[in-house]
Amino acid sequence: MADTKKSIHGEWSSRFAFILAATGSAVGLGNIWKFPYITGENGGGAFVIVYLLCIAAIGIPIMMAETMMGRRGRQSPINTLQTLTTEAGADSRWHYLGWLGVVAGFLILSYYSVIAGWSMAYVAKAFIGSFSGESATTINALFTDLQASPIEQTIWHTIFMVATMAIVARGVKGGLEKAVGVLMPSLFFILMLLVAYAMTTGAYMQGLEFLFKPDFSEMTANSVLTAMGHAFFTLSLGMGAIMVYGSYLPKDISIAKTSMMIAGADTLVALLAGIAIFPIVFANGLDAGSGPGLIFQTLPIAFGSMTGGWLFGLLFFILLVFAALSSAISLIEPAVAWCVEHYDIERKLACIGMGGITWLLGMGTVFSFNEWSGMTLFGANFFEVLDYLTANIMLPLGGFFIAIFAGRVMLSRHAQEELAIENKVLFSVWSFLVRYVAPAAVFLVFLNVLGVFGVFS
Numbered sequence: 001m002a003d004t005k006k007s008i009h010g011e012w013s014s015r016f017a018f019i020l021a022a023t024g025s026a027v028g029l030g031n032i033w034k035f036p037y038i039t040g041e042n043g044g045g046a047f048v049i050v051y052l053l054c055i056a057a058i059g060i061p062i063m064m065a066e067t068m069m070g071r072r073g074r075q076s077p078i079n080t081l082q083t084l085t086t087e088a089g090a091d092s093r094w095h096y097l098g099w100l101g102v103v104a105g106f107l108i109l110s111y112y113s114v115i116a117g118w119s120m121a122y123v124a125k126a127f128i129g130s131f132s133g134e135s136a137t138t139i140n141a142l143f144t145d146l147q148a149s150p151i152e153q154t155i156w157h158t159i160f161m162v163a164t165m166a167i168v169a170r171g172v173k174g175g176l177e178k179a180v181g182v183l184m185p186s187l188f189f190i191l192m193l194l195v196a197y198a199m200t201t202g203a204y205m206q207g208l209e210f211l212f213k214p215d216f217s218e219m220t221a222n223s224v225l226t227a228m229g230h231a232f233f234t235l236s237l238g239m240g241a242i243m244v245y246g247s248y249l250p251k252d253i254s255i256a257k258t259s260m261m262i263a264g265a266d267t268l269v270a271l272l273a274g275i276a277i278f279p280i281v282f283a284n285g286l287d288a289g290s291g292p293g294l295i296f297q298t299l300p301i302a303f304g305s306m307t308g309g310w311l312f313g314l315l316f317f318i319l320l321v322f323a324a325l326s327s328a329i330s331l332i333e334p335a336v337a338w339c340v341e342h343y344d345i346e347r348k349l350a351c352i353g354m355g356g357i358t359w360l361l362g363m364g365t366v367f368s369f370n371e372w373s374g375m376t377l378f379g380a381n382f383f384e385v386l387d388y389l390t391a392n393i394m395l396p397l398g399g400f401f402i403a404i405f406a407g408r409v410m411l412s413r414h415a416q417e418e419l420a421i422e423n424k425v426l427f428s429v430w431s432f433l434v435r436y437v438a439p440a441a442v443f444l445v446f447l448n449v450l451g452v453f454g455v456f457s
């Protein structure tokens with residue numbers, strides 16, 4: 001019965017539309033802002049290898065699992081899990097997994113919006129020519145000033161949240177597909193340009209070496225967890241975002257192929273961002289481990305000194321904001337879809353409620369960089385606690401249960417039918433990865449952080 005059902009929220013117009021939307025969700029601040037700075041904080045090459053392994057062995061199979069479950073359930077993740085659980089005759093408590101995802105989505109969007117706000121602030125700075133000919137010191141000060149100002153950050157955070165909710169209110173399938181199709185290739189083009197600039201800095205090889213030459217002595221248990229958590233974060237996995245997008249997916253589409261394409265594009269963007277950023281870091285004597293400000297303290301240096309830098313800088317930050325927008329909408333869509341289903345209310349109303357809560361929570365992140373910077377838990381401020389809790393704990397945990405559900409709770413026949421993998425060997429590989437590899441990896445990395453093995457501690 002579930003086979004013929006369509007989502008009440010509509011459907012993607014084509015396979016390409018789904019690929020664009022899911023890529024839009026995956027490619028975002030995670031690739032351009034977060035990947036470089038956590039790579040810098042965790043020592044480079046070895047971290048990148050663990051991250052790539054996690055994308056291949058955990059990320060892609062779980063992306064297939066989420067898409068497949070969404071397409072079979074055809075509703076918000078919470079209700080999809082309910083339906084699939086009933087279908088499989090399993091314990092009804094599985095739908096709490098949907099709730100874990102909704103909460104993770106709120107928490108992530110709350111700080112995501114603040115960082116996207118920084119990117120908007122940089123659009124304005126680029127426009128008035130704040131970077132041109134400036135030294136690394138001056139450019140650094142632009143960032144520290146922004147971080148110190150709750151008012152400036154609140155204004156941008158508010159604008160970003162309103163923009164996000166305005167798009168979600170219209171339904172994520174409307175203009176979005178078209179916009180992403182133009183924006184992604186443009187972003188890619190500017191990243192290539194930045195890579196070309198990086199080659200002229202004199203520290204290009206040093207940057208590449210940092211990114212790709214592994215030194216496992218730099219790895220700690222927490223670095224491994226961060227790499228794994230980031231594989232989930234960057235592919236938008238573990239909280240139902242891809243599941244809800246999968247629920248709008250028409251029947252006849254190969255989930256395996258699309259998942260690999262999305263993961264491939266996402267990884268490429270992250271690596272390009274790293275290749276562009278680290279040479280600038282080393283050429284200017286900056287600290288690779290300086291934290292969340294890294295791209296804001298490095299890329300403006302490039303824009304300030306290259307020909308046409310004003311235009312490219314402006315375009316880059318505009319594109320970054322759009323990349324963030326197309327990701328942000330997927331963070332809140334599971335919650336909004338659930339509200340519409342559960343309370344039978346209009347999308348617009350659901351958006352105002354959900355957006356309001358997220359905005360308020362985001363104020364905690366705004367203050368964590370100034371007024372509340374002294375308020376810490378285990379040495380981490382509010383933003384850092386949220387980031388650790390969501391990316392390193394909630395997403396891997398969500399992914400763990402999604403893998404178990406797709407591989408062990410759902411009937412294998414149903415999974416195979418949805419995935420439509422004709423090739424028996426390929427299906428067995430997927431099955432093996434979600435049944436054993438992904439859950440075991442998450443479990444072992446968690447245990448290792450708890451100090452059970454003392455490997456990489």
Ligand code: TRP
Binds near residue numbers: 026233236327
């Ligand atoms: N993947 C996005 C990025 O890299 C962020 C994101 C969007 C996300 N939806 C998500 C992260 C769902 C985790 C879960 O910027």
